[in-house]
Amino acid sequence: MAAPRVLVLPYPAQGHVIPMMELSHCLVEHGVKVTFVNTELNHGLILGALATGDSEPGGVDMMSIPDGLGCGEDRKDLARLTDSFSKVMPGELEKLIASINAADERREREKVSWLIADVNMAWAFPVAKKHGLRTAGFCPSAAAMFATRIKIPEMIRDGVLDERGWPKRRGTFRLAPAMPAIDTSEFSWNRAGDAKGQPIIFQLIHRNNEATHLAETIVCNSVQELEPGALALFPRVLPVGPLSVSSDKPAGSFWAEDASCAAWLDAQPASSVVYVAFGSLAAYDAAQLVELAEGLLLTSRPFLWVVRPGSAGDQLLEQLRRRAAPRGRVVSWCPQQSVLAHPAVACFLTHCGWNSTMEAVRSGVPLLCWPCFTDQFLNQSYICDVWGTGLKVPLPPAAAATHGTGLVGREVVRDKIEELLGDNETKARALALRDLARRAVGDGGSSRQNLRWFLDLVRG
Known part of the structure; x- marks a missing residue:
């Protein structure tokens, strides 16, 4: 046949x-x-x-x-x-x-x-x-x-x-x-x-x-x-x-993946890296990107941050890269499944897209949730309220009227990352879901x- x-x-x-x-x-x-x-x-x-x-x-x-x-x-x-x-x-x-x-x-x-x-x-x-x-x-x-x-x-x-x-x-x-x-x-x-x-x-x-x-x-x-x-x-x-x-096998990415992420992660201590990525559509203005960069720096932790092509101007992107060095790394796109599976990754600051959510589940990575639009708010509810594998970034009152684009300050970014990384129960639940997911596909x-x-x- x-x-x-x-x-x-x-x-x-x-x-x-x-x-x-x-x-x-x-x-x-x-x-x-x-x-x-x-x-x-x-x-x-x-x-x-x-x-x-x-x-x-x-x-x-x-x-x-x-x-x-x-x-x-x-x-x-x-x-x-x-x-x-x-x-x-x-x-x-x-x-x-x-x-x-x-x-x-x-x-x-x-x-x-x-x-x-x-x-x-x-x-x-x-x-x-x-x-x-x-x-x-x-x-x-x-x-x-x-x-x-x-x-x-x-x-x-x-x-x-x-x-x-x-x-x-x-x-x-x-x-x-x-x-x-x-x-x-x-x-x-x-x-x-x-x-x-x-x-x-x-x-x-x-x-x-x-x-x-x-x-x-x-x-x-x-x-x-x-x-x-x-x-x-x-x-x-x-x-x-x-x-x-x-x-x-190609995953169907719209942008070339930065293969050097793997070597950079290999050089980081286990469970130390804050991974930051907001998918293919979410957009933040320059002021928010600067606050996010400063918040990541305030944690004194290594971080890998995906700023996709076209989401920041050339001058701002160069500014973010300079500020990130030497502890942080800013890339345009990356093989996210491999990144999340890397033992150096400690948590994932995410827009809560469903692909990102499922990839984090598969790797047992706790999530810091910053939804922007469409189904991401529902996914955040699963993560934070049902599964207990992540925390919410508190959005300012203006965000309700602007679809999540109110300014989140650098201290908020730092404090929520530290809170998540200090929460052993959330990490344990993330690992339990990882085991559940692996059994499902086994x-x-x-x-x-x-x-x-x-x-x-x-x-x-």
Whole structure:
């Protein structure tokens, strides 16, 4: 029997591409042919970061379709990006499927038989069905995030939200027992950028919710034992995480990783380094970056700080590097899974993206939480209130009105780092979750069994 061929379609953002690339490598290792479909811009970024010219990195065939935005347009504006790709990508995806299948028919090769799409791109399922493809969804966020979005109609009915998705009820909200509580002002669709773009984001969620029933199953980068409450609400969601990728396989990074991080970490004492990274989208102004730098210096501890390309001007970046030396190191991007697994790392100052959260869980690293937008507030609730593996950075009152951008002073940064590193109970809980995650992906573990079932489904 010929190997099945699968199209994989992520939401066009780094935090969505990475876990879907990890899943793709797993599929390839088990005999499935994968064509990974990025937007044209992201496709170019990934191949550029590899610097090899390889269009099939790690055996994954890389292809692209346009997102509808022009060169230089702001793709960090999620509402603008969403509005554009919602209009353009369905037709482009349909043309791509037809083109691949026509080419494979001429070559007498197996046609595309499956589409695995990010649940944030579930609009693609009707397109796939039109061409006779089977479909599966992939949830790159917490299962609790997926559950919260699917339950929007019930939340409107119960008076938690109005018809536009804005909160009618003030205070904390918990969807079900054993799930994290979240302030009603922090639902992801209301924290995705400028409030003017909220209707576009909310409409996309509605559209995706309506299409999810077309997926035969949904796999999730999570662990059954970490999210029992959320997963009990949706038995057909299969947690297969924490997903990871071996160091010899490309993770789908948009920027080249600084390989020298490993040698620098090797030179540091065990459990001494403060690792700082805020993902691919979070942005802070110059004043906040300076306060953060000074706070890290006040700890008198070594630190590794990722300041991604474009998030600070050249002059400021050089200033931060000068201030960091000799104890600290500022890099533009790094192999985060390897960094978090390094014995020198003591804690992780993070934006609480789900990838970062799961990578920290896998390595048993305690977290200092500084969420910025979308699902990060829910993830913080898991970390600090449910699992007890981290602490919150106290945001000033102004942050509530500015989506987390109120100025956090250097003394606050120093004090919270010292508090976290002095908290042996939090560290012990982080190590316990590490052991739980390792059991889940090990022989007989819940994630391993779910992944095997999914592989059998795709190959069947």
